[in-house]
Amino acid sequence: MWSSELASAGVIQPVEFLAIAAHPDDVEQTCGGALLRMAALGHRTGVLDLTAGDMGSRGTPELRLREADAAARALRLAWRGNLRWPDARLENTITARMTLAAEIRNLRPRVVILPYWEGRHPDHYRASEIAYESCFLSGLRRLDEETPPHRPSQVLYASLYANVKPSFVVDISAQFERRMEALFCYESQYGDQPDASSLFPGRGEIRERLAALARFYGNLIGVRYGEPYVVKETLRIDDIGALGVRSF
Numbered sequence: 666m667w668s669s670e671l672a673s674a675g676v677i678q679p680v681e682f683l684a685i686a687a688h689p690d691d692v693e694q695t696c697g698g699a700l701l702r703m704a705a706l707g708h709r710t711g712v713l714d715l716t717a718g719d720m721g722s723r724g725t726p727e728l729r730l731r732e733a734d735a736a737a738r739a740l741r742l743a744w745r746g747n748l749r750w751p752d753a754r755l756e757n758t759i760t761a762r763m764t765l766a767a768e769i770r771n772l773r774p775r776v777v778i779l780p781y782w783e784g785r786h787p788d789h790y791r792a793s794e795i796a797y798e799s800c801f802l803s804g805l806r807r808l809d810e811e812t813p814p815h816r817p818s819q820v821l822y823a824s825l826y827a828n829v830k831p832s833f834v835v836d837i838s839a840q841f842e843r844r845m846e847a848l849f850c851y852e853s854q855y856g857d858q859p860d861a862s863s864l865f866p867g868r869g870e871i872r873e874r875l876a877a878l879a880r881f882y883g884n885l886i887g888v889r890y891g892e893p894y895v896v897k898e899t900l901r902i903d904d905i906g907a908l909g910v911r912s913f
């Protein structure tokens with residue numbers, strides 16, 4: 666377990682919003698905007714990455730963790746940790762679920778943000794499944810005697826790359842630039858390297874792709890940049906006159 670010096674005070678402070686992701690640099694693409702918005706409202710936000718991206722062609726795990734720390738500051742996270750599970754080989758085992766459930770009991774998030782449950786990269790959908798099952802497990806009183814049970818009340822799925830109709834979109838117009846800044850903290854992944862330009866897209870290309878996606882989702886709700894989410898539950902609305910989107 667590696668955790669950012671943001672948490673080096675010793676005892677882990679609970680976070681209200683926790684994103685769980687397979688790789689460092691996942692949240693910076695898919696849910697960093699919403700985390701920034703929640704931090705701006707005064708909530709404690711955190712990220713738990715399951716792997717250090719050690720199968721990536723560029724950089725080393727140690728470098729990725731340092732970059733993740735810099736990105737955590739850009740995202741104004743109160744806490745960031747990394748379980749250092751094997752990249753590209755995530756497995757949903759009882760050991761994995763017990764480890765993650767223990768983290769959830771320590772961090773006590775009210776809302777967790779998970780990767781969408783289908784995708785091209787096996788780590789992403791497996792991380793989603795392991796995390797969902799761990800959230801359930803962590804609510805069982807008898808899981809261990811040391812820590813009190815805790816179950817998040819809400820699971821949100823970050824669906825940016827899923828090409829599915831989102832349940833809702835968060836307006837991240839004011840957070841988009843900072844989210845890009847957080848992503849570019851991963852210099853080993855997104856630094857412009859002319860020798861490998863045919864294999865790895867440069868910053869301009871990455872920025873254009875993410876801006877296009879954010880513009881697409883923003884357009885669905887009538888704002889500049891948006892970040893899409895799926896929930897499995899039906900949303901409850903108290904005021905039908907305040908949906909925040911227009912039909913015409």
Ligand SMILES: [Zn+2]
Pocket residue numbers: 687688690691786789
């Ligand atoms: Zn990833």
